[in-house]
Amino acid sequence: MRLALxxxxxxxxSLVANDHISLTVEPGEIHCLLGENGAGKSTLMNxxxxxxxxxxxxxxxxxxxxxxxxxGDAMAAGIGMVHQHFMLIPVFTVAENVMLGHExxxxxxxxxxxxxxxxxxxxxxxxxxxxxxxxxxxxxxxGVQQRVEIIKAxxxxxxxxxFDEPTAVLTPQETDELMAIMRQLKESGTGxxxxxxxxxxxxxxxxxxxxxxxxxxxxxxxxxASNAELAALMVGRPVELKVHKDPAKPGERALVVSxxxxxxxxxxxxxxxxxxxxxxxxxxAVAGVQGNGQTELTEAMVGLAPHVEGSINLxxxxxxxxxVRKALxxxxxxxxxxxxxxxxxxxxxxxENLMLNRSYDKPFVSRGSLxxxxxxxxxxxxxxxxxxxxxxVSTLAGQLSGGNQQKVVVARELSRDLRLLVASQPTRGVDxxxxxxIHKQIVAARDSGVPVLVVSSELDEIAALAxxxxxxxxxxxxxxxxxxxxxxxxxxxxxxxSPEGSDA
Amino acid sequence: MSAVDLPVxxxxxxxxxxxxxLWKTPGVMAAFTVLVALLVLxxxxxxxxxxxxxxxxxxxxxxxxxxxxxxVVWTAVVLCLVATAYAAWNAYSGRxxxxxxxxxxxxxxxxxxxxxAVAGKTLPVVGLLAGALALAVPLVFxxxxxxxxxxxxVVNIAIDGQLLFGAFGAAVTASIxxxxxxxxxxxxxxxVLVALLxxxxxxxxxVEQVIVGVVLNVLVIGFxxxxxxxxxxxxxxxxxxxxxxxxxxxxxxxxxxxxxxxFFRQTVLVYLMYAAVVLVAWALYRSKWGLxxxxxxxxxxxxxxxxxxxxxxxxxxxxxxxxxxGIGGATYTLVSVPSFGREMTGGxxxxxxxxxxxGKWDPIKATLAALLFxxxxxxxxxxxxxxxxxxxxFMLMLPYVVTIFAVAGLVGHSRAPAADGVPYKxx
Numbered sequence: 047m048r049l050a051l052x053x054x055x056x057x058x059x060s061l062v063a064n065d066h067i068s069l070t071v072e073p074g075e076i077h078c079l080l081g082e083n084g085a086g087k088s089t090l091m092n093x094x095x096x097x098x099x100x101x102x103x104x105x106x107x108x109x110x111x112x113x114x115x116x117x118g119d120a121m122a123a124g125i126g127m128v129h130q131h132f133m134l135i136p137v138f139t140v141a142e143n144v145m146l147g148h149e150x151x152x153x154x155x156x157x158x159x160x161x162x163x164x165x166x167x168x169x170x171x172x173x174x175x176x177x178x179x180x181x182x183x184x185x186x187x188x189g190v191q192q193r194v195e196i197i198k199a200x201x202x203x204x205x206x207x208x209f210d211e212p213t214a215v216l217t218p219q220e221t222d223e224l225m226a227i228m229r230q231l232k233e234s235g236t237g238x239x240x241x242x243x244x245x246x247x248x249x250x251x252x253x254x255x256x257x258x259x260x261x262x263x264x265x266x267x268x269x270x271a272s273n274a275e276l277a278a279l280m281v282g283r284p285v286e287l288k289v290h291k292d293p294a295k296p297g298e299r300a301l302v303v304s305x306x307x308x309x310x311x312x313x314x315x316x317x318x319x320x321x322x323x324x325x326x327x328x329x330x331a332v333a334g335v336q337g338n339g340q341t342e343l344t345e346a347m348v349g350l351a352p353h354v355e356g357s358i359n360l361x362x363x364x365x366x367x368x369x370v371r372k373a374l375x376x377x378x379x380x381x382x383x384x385x386x387x388x389x390x391x392x393x394x395x396x397x398e399n400l401m402l403n404r405s406y407d408k409p410f411v412s413r414g415s416l417x418x419x420x421x422x423x424x425x426x427x428x429x430x431x432x433x434x435x436x437x438x439v440s441t442l443a444g445q446l447s448g449g450n451q452q453k454v455v456v457a458r459e460l461s462r463d464l465r466l467l468v469a470s471q472p473t474r475g476v477d478x479x480x481x482x483x484i485h486k487q488i489v490a491a492r493d494s495g496v497p498v499l500v501v502s503s504e505l506d507e508i509a510a511l512a513x514x515x516x517x518x519x520x521x522x523x524x525x526x527x528x529x530x531x532x533x534x535x536x537x538x539x540x541x542x543x544s545p546e547g548s549d550a
Numbered sequence: 551m552s553a554v555d556l557p558v559x560x561x562x563x564x565x566x567x568x569x570x571x572l573w574k575t576p577g578v579m580a581a582f583t584v585l586v587a588l589l590v591l592x593x594x595x596x597x598x599x600x601x602x603x604x605x606x607x608x609x610x611x612x613x614x615x616x617x618x619x620x621x622v623v624w625t626a627v628v629l630c631l632v633a634t635a636y637a638a639w640n641a642y643s644g645r646x647x648x649x650x651x652x653x654x655x656x657x658x659x660x661x662x663x664x665x666x667a668v669a670g671k672t673l674p675v676v677g678l679l680a681g682a683l684a685l686a687v688p689l690v691f692x693x694x695x696x697x698x699x700x701x702x703x704v705v706n707i708a709i710d711g712q713l714l715f716g717a718f719g720a721a722v723t724a725s726i727x728x729x730x731x732x733x734x735x736x737x738x739x740x741x742v743l744v745a746l747l748x749x750x751x752x753x754x755x756x757v758e759q760v761i762v763g764v765v766l767n768v769l770v771i772g773f774x775x776x777x778x779x780x781x782x783x784x785x786x787x788x789x790x791x792x793x794x795x796x797x798x799x800x801x802x803x804x805x806x807x808x809x810x811x812x813f814f815r816q817t818v819l820v821y822l823m824y825a826a827v828v829l830v831a832w833a834l835y836r837s838k839w840g841l842x843x844x845x846x847x848x849x850x851x852x853x854x855x856x857x858x859x860x861x862x863x864x865x866x867x868x869x870x871x872x873x874x875x876g877i878g879g880a881t882y883t884l885v886s887v888p889s890f891g892r893e894m895t896g897g898x899x900x901x902x903x904x905x906x907x908x909g910k911w912d913p914i915k916a917t918l919a920a921l922l923f924x925x926x927x928x929x930x931x932x933x934x935x936x937x938x939x940x941x942x943x944f945m946l947m948l949p950y951v952v953t954i955f956a957v958a959g960l961v962g963h964s965r966a967p968a969a970d971g972v973p974y975k976x977x
Contacts, residue, residue, distance in 0.1 A: 095855070097854075097855070116857060116859075117854065117855045117857050118857025118859075119860075120854075121856070121857060122857075127855070129855065132852075133849070133851060133852035133855045133856070134846055134849075134852060135844075135849045135852055135853075136848070136849070136968070137842075137844075137848055137968075138841075138845070138848070142841060145839060145841075146842070146845050146853070146856050146858070147842075147853070147856030147857045147858055148857075149838040149841060150854070151570055151837075151838045154837065155833075155837040155838045155839055156836055156837055157836055157837060157841060158837075193892075198856075235781065243608075291792045
């Protein structure tokens, strides 16, 4: 079946998320939709899937105009979606998840689970998935959960499959497997829309590439285009994809972490006996699939984790057991992984957010009252220095775009005298232009002699920043390897396999 | 608690796990053991306790069991100590104590207490249990309604209001029409009305559900109390003297000793309750309807993306839950009490809510929890009839004390439906 979107326009208030976007997907074709976060890709797909109604334009299937009132209509028309955040119910089994919404039933609405199991097995076998229909979804690894999503779509005879940022949560190996699955689907005649902002993946599988920027189609690109060309199309100007950085000149040993174990309130151990060190003027990048203890590790570094054992020694002083405030006073800067939850107060102004980590003393507070004038001057300086695009310092942080929000966080954390910088997913959900800027700031901090711990689930980012790479898997250190370690090796390590000759 | 009940964060790898609250169970058991021991130490009782097992109409009579009170209590204390030590040993070695052990402990401790309380007198065991079942009926219906609502993602604090309004509607309608069946239907309608308000505020207007529930309870109390004092008491004969459902003995089954009189010499509402428990449990886990209800309560967005109408499903479930809770309300005025009285549920809806949580949002377990609370209530009334050495005011606290201990001490780590109490906002 041939799917066409014609002049789709979707507005949210005064914001035009999609501005006359047209694209077509032929059977047996992988059509990549490339664009930065916030470019309007997901909005477009939600329109296609019936979750949003378009203000203008139409959806055509084999030249027939469609009117989707909800996802049910879209599915009935043969459109399936593999969501970025899986639409699976964790406490249901695979079979239950697959059958939900189009259940086979017997007498009095009795669920026919056997039919669902059979369907799961059939589709699994067809594509070589190994999925147990009776497994609870929450017990499955993320990669397998994604296959359940695919099975779910295929069980409804989807002829066009939409993959929305499917690789964000996968290891490099799982990503390769997904690419293989996509090619296999393509062979069997399924049309595929592949939404991503990762250039490497696009070039690997795409038959056609449509680039979207700020809600409009800015052009088609050929899969043979170079990364730089694609990035320039996406951002609208030439982008330096890899930050220039001189070799590290490590100084004294600044941070020594030994036998660090972090458990949560329920007693689950997330970081298990981790030991490493960072020298002054060196970046240690922590690689790993999301959820392998990185969050807990960084939280322990600033005193946010509740149950910490072991030692974190910064410049000869012990951090474990100290309060967050003591950690800050020891000179730790912290860029948290989720700026909206931990990094910023959305309803505070940019200026107020910039002083959050200095809310109790000079220079902004004296004798219990705020020195607003000083804060205003400081905030204006930082706005200019960090290239935060905002109407003014009294703009609410919540109204900024992701990239600008992140720049505010980075500005705040880097504007103190630091003894250690902990940066967790510093460029997640940030546009390519801002990534470049933030990376430069982190490298500059390193060059000024600050030891830096960067956590990232993006190998590109690890490669751009790292002087050494530490890989975490299930809370343990798999190995600490040099920055020039190959992607394949890192991928295997991220799946828990120890490399030969590593010093872990 | 099985491993399945542990909160599993799919993003978080579990390297090793400590089960939290392992010492809670032995702690609660030790406290009860000490209590029973204190009874007999502080006030030892002379005489024998007689336990009566038979009733007229049984096929054959089981003889009464007569035992020296002090002997029974001390035996119970020793058994309790053994069970507590076993639970403590389990906790020490990092294991959970099997629920069967805890249940056996409870039976032994309660038997010890009863033997002490009825020393020198006779305890009609069958009457105690049959009465417990009857008292539990509104709790079971209320808990079933609560389970259904919360499984669909709507917290229902208004169970008490549904029970009370159901009782009111049943009393008035049955009095006017002269038919308890009409009263029953009116009770269901009244429960649905309260549910409709709950749904309107919770589902459509995204109001904080706990607040809505509490406000609805107060609203129903206010309305029924007003109607009671201004209308019903003026004309009690015509409006507040409902006909009752008669006791209905099931042929054959009712003759089985012990079991018959407890389960099969009850009113039609009790038989309706059996059916409701089985039906709800079956439908929730085995039917298409139940799958969708649970999906909507766990991950409404996921349900929406496969074409399930979340809002409609929630409304339907909440209204059905209201009808079920309404039947519970009918029990008050069509079975237990001659007429409607002000605030006559006495907060039973809150106990039903506790049963929902104690029962881990499962219809069968919630029913068992409601039966436990019914038993605690009936111990109080039976002991006050045969004369108990414990002051009656203290005994009146019993169901609530049991509730607190059960929910706080024994319920362990339970997981509510993930979207329980979270309104679904379509972006």
